Amino acid sequence: MNYQFDFHFLNGTLGPLWQGLKVTLQLALAANLMGLVLGFLLCLLTLNRWRLVRLPAQLFIEFFRCTPVLLQIVWFFYCVPMLFNVFVDPITMGVLALGLNLTAFNAEAYRAGVQAVPREHLDASVALGLGPLNRTLYVVLPQALRSALPVLMTNGIGILQQSALVAIVAVADLMYIGKSIATEAYRPLETYSLIALIYFALSLPIAQLVRLVERRQDAALER
Template identity: 30%
Template sequence: MNLDFSVLNEYVPYIMKGTAVTLLFTLVSALFGFIWGTVLSLFKISNIQPLRWFATVYTSIFRGTPLLLQLALIYYATPQLFNYDISPLMAAGLAFGLNSAAYLSETIRGGIMSVDRGQREAALSLGIPYRTMMFSIILPQAVKNILPALVNECIALLKESSLVSVIGVEELMRRANVVGADTFRYFEPLVFVGAIYYILVLMLTFVARILERRMRRSD
């Protein structure tokens, strides 16, 4: 079949450096997406109509347009509109974080609504401020309820990180293409990178199961 994985021997360290970039990008995007998604979910259940309107329109826009388009707009339009030379990695983290927040806002809102309403009423009757009640009582339980969905979003971010190669971020996919161009053999580096993605997803799933078990024990 004309396969020779030995051509990758001298390129393995180069490809493996892309793993760190991919993991860092995924972590930053997931963290930013979770924080901003939480804010958007609070907007959606707020009694202030402009906040609800903003969160609804935001979610509609980012869920209704391709992620690749959002990535290209942020990377190429930022220098033109704001005269700021944004780095590829920053543009990618911003685009993925903003996009992820749109999806997570609905997930987190569902988690908040799944918490027994009696707990809110009891907290308010005890004079606990709304902010304290939400961040100390409601949100921790909501996160526990939606943990599988949060893990799925992190896995999706990890796999979709290959899209950032189109703007020059040297993550795994970009490095695989560089090796392919250098060796004139694309199958081997792509399969190698695919195996790395698969292992990373398995590791993330394993960590999520451990967290889920610990949360169940704490009930």
């Protein structure tokens, strides 16, 4: 192999890369916030006793879990404006596509957490006179969130990495900027290696935190 790595050309590209990184973080953070909130609400719908409420929620989850994220992104960017005459800025559309995908996966994580809530706790909350809303907010949600936290955090890492797919629809995120730099400089190995290191540096601390949370939960169960 005679290829010589040369990273010096990247010195003048730090500004654009930083702007792309900000877009990536904006997409990931907004999609995670959306997924955390809507995921729990969707979870409650899937657990509803009424079939008319439960089935559409389950269909939503299966659609987003069983179709490629790339296809979902392309569909939102091209099909939604054509079908519904709705035009929004690319970043908002990216957040919507990624956030709804994450909502489906988080709903399943929440569902497992909700089903792990001891029946005795629910009975005690009823005996204390808590209404359905207060039971959900103060009894179910805290315990479900604690049980589902490692999975939710792992899903968050996944959506950070999948946010790179919006580059295919010309959203100027980190991946898109990196692709442009690699094309202009004819240095794809150096450019994509740097992009990979950036994603790795963003994901690794969260992955380590997930392991820490899992160890603490395992230790709590052993007591």
